[in-house]
Amino acid sequence: MPELPEVETVRRHLASVLPGRTIREMTFKRTDLRYPMPIAALQELVGRPLGEVHRRAKYLLLQVNGAQVLVHLGMSGRLFAQPGPEPEWQKHEHWRWQLMDPHGEVLWLRYVDARRFGALDLVPPGQGHALLDALGPEPLSGEFSAGYLRSRCQGRQVPIKQLLMSADIVVGIGNIYASETCYRAEISPLRPADQVTPAEAVRLVQQAQAVLGDAIAAGGSTLRDFVGGDAAPGYFQQQLDVYHREGQKCNRCAALRSLADDSHIVHARVGQRATFWCPTCQK
Ligand SMILES: [Zn+2]
Known part of the structure; x- marks a missing residue:
């Protein structure tokens, strides 16, 4: 999709x-x-x-x-x-x-x-x-700030990943990017939204923008291949840290500790959507 x-x-x-x-x-x-x-x-x-x-x-x-x-x-x-x-x-x-x-x-x-x-x-x-x-702000705009995200998290017990995927809160953070954002921000996707601290809200906004920015940059490289040609753009997949990596070693834990570290990516359904995270480094 x-x-x-x-x-x-x-x-x-x-x-x-x-x-x-x-x-x-x-x-x-x-x-x-x-x-x-x-x-x-x-x-x-x-x-x-x-x-x-x-x-x-x-x-x-x-x-x-x-x-x-x-x-x-x-x-x-x-x-x-x-x-x-x-x-x-x-x-x-x-x-x-x-x-x-x-x-x-x-x-x-x-x-x-x-x-x-x-x-x-x-x-x-x-x-x-x-x-x-009824759409919320664009994720890459200044409107999507840590202060804004915190204000929308207040009094909400919904898991933070599910909140990030709500189009009335912020648009365009789909299932893959919501899992990757929580991973990069070192926050469990299951964390109730109203327990996200101000510092964590900063990380979530920064990492959501970074993961989308990286994907757009990856798209830019495929873009060069089809402009002016007769081929339609394909959908690209960037390097992902957690999405569909259940059972595999966590890259961050392996890098931080040792190659013998046995932290693995786990998988569950959150709000009907496949969700992936590392229970060791995402709290
Ligand atoms: Zn980890």
């Missing part, structure tokens, strides 16, 4: 090629993805130039004529731009737009999604959107 770093990688790819191109034609192979697509309203954007490409949580927002086209990649969606003559339709490709730059060069914006949990919608000029309105 694409997480925030993958979506940000897609955004950077699209931001490098879409702005200034005019929409020549939109073709849809179906009328719905997860929700019905507003095809008639979208078709009214034909002839308009695309503006900047923004991201909010895991939603891509393409600016067109004061409106925003909202794209969500769902579980398996891929959105990519490809230059050249019209490509063959891929299996599971549900829509594509033909774009043209001022020199007449054609670009194809294509959406492929085998599981169809993705979304395509329109946010009219000056309006909000039900999917966007």
